[in-house]
Amino acid sequence: MKKDVIVIGGGAAGLMCAIEAGKRGRSVLVIERAEQLGKKILISGGGRCNFTNVNATPENFLSANPHFCKSALSCYTPAHFIALVEKHRIAYHEKKLGQLFCDGSARQIVAMLKRERDAARVEIRLNCRVNEIGDSTKATGRDACATRFFLRTNQGDFKCESLVIATGGLSIPKMGATEFGYRVARQFGLKLVATRPGLVPFTLKPAFDEISGVSVEAVTSSNGASFRENILLTHRGLSGPAILQVSNYCGDGESVHINLLPDKSARKILKAKQGRALELSNVLSQHLPRRFAQAWCARVAPSRPMRSYSAEELDGIAARLHDWEVIPNGTEGYAKAEVTLGGVDTGELSSRTMEARNVLGLFFIGEVVDVTGWLGGYNFQWAWASGFAAGQAA
Ligand code: FDA
DSSP: OEEEEEEEOOSHHHHHHHHHHHHTTOOEEEEOSSSSSOHHHHHGGGGTOEEEETTOOGGGEEOSSTTTTHHHHHHSOHHHHHHHHHHTTOOEEEOSTTEEEESSOTHHHHHHHHHHHHHTTOEEESSOOEEEEEESOOOOSGGGGTTOEEEEETTEEEEEEEEEEOOOOSSOGGGTOOSHHHHHHHHTTOOEEEEEEESOOEEOSSOOGGGTTOEEEEEEEETTEEEEEEEEEOSSEEESHHHHHHHTTOOTTOOEEEESOTTSOHHHHHHHTTTOSSBHHHHHHTTSOHHHHHHHHHHHSOOOBGGGSOHHHHHHHHHHHHSEEEOOSEEOOTTTOSEEEEEEOGGGBOTTTOBBTTSTTEEEOGGGBSOEEOTTTHHHHHHHHHHHHHHTTO
């Protein structure tokens, strides 16, 4: 079977690209390995899909080339996706920090994409495995591009002019994440930026087992990036939005700095109780969750009556409350990571169309590319925007 465009991967980026290419009158086939489309959309945002962030700017994305995402993000903005959501009468709300969620269910976003796909006459093959991709022409000119790629799958052979790789990253392998996209990039000689889990909880040894489930509002920082949100103590280490955000910036063996009292002066709090019989952990319990204060003292500053500390000791404790340095012993890995950092090197792609510079007709979009967003709807915005960009050109 011959198509103008074949998109491999029926997730957020692949569906957006297929719909846009279909709207241009291209014949489009989406090949999806799973038994249904958009599985990650369905589980996203706790089942309500944080589908975009109204504050999305290129500064919210990580990439070896921070300028690469600018063109696609400016051509397809959060307002464009919101207009689509409103056209389909899906109710939504801003939860916090510009994060937009469905009032109902993430299923509404998948249903919306399916309606758009039907209107654009995009064909879908589910449970379809690509065993081999061939390049029939080895040509470099546009004219020689017709039926350039051929695919052998468990559902037959296909040919296409444009091949779009939208197979996502490595996070959540139990949902079927694979290295497929990176293998295709290597096959066609494209460079890759090393991958690692992103938006991922840290493991600590020893963990805060005794207080797992407790959360504290804090500012986390690493390598120049800072985030103010909750941190969550878990039986394996640290999680919560402020930790997931900073995990994108913290490499192996590097430290995270946590300000536990961002709006207060720890020095003033401690000095006010200097000389009293009250225990340090009780003083801190007035400003932090009690169980957290006790566990933090046990680990960082053993609790004694306030009158037993010297002025220098109290200064040292105050400094650590504002800059608690934690060196994670690792992360919970791809099994718990929301995204994959790294991927197809953006230097290999056109930032306007996502087409490979040296392999005409081959496109990479979404998470498989070395562009990763913050937590809070940014990663879907990248999927929509990069899918839209490729959909205009494929
Ligand atoms: P995505 O992974 O969505 O799709 C890839 C598709 O390709 C899948 O359908 C897969 O089955 C298919 N595929 C893979 N290999 C294939 C092959 N060989 N052949 C054919 N098909 C193949 N982001 C956000 O902005 N807001 C949110 O609320 C959340 N929430 C969230 C929760 C959880 C638990 C996770 C793990 C992630 C999120 N994210 C998120 C991140 C977001 O889900 C992610 O960035 C996008 O889904 C990426 O879209 P892609 O289309 O690139 O990949």
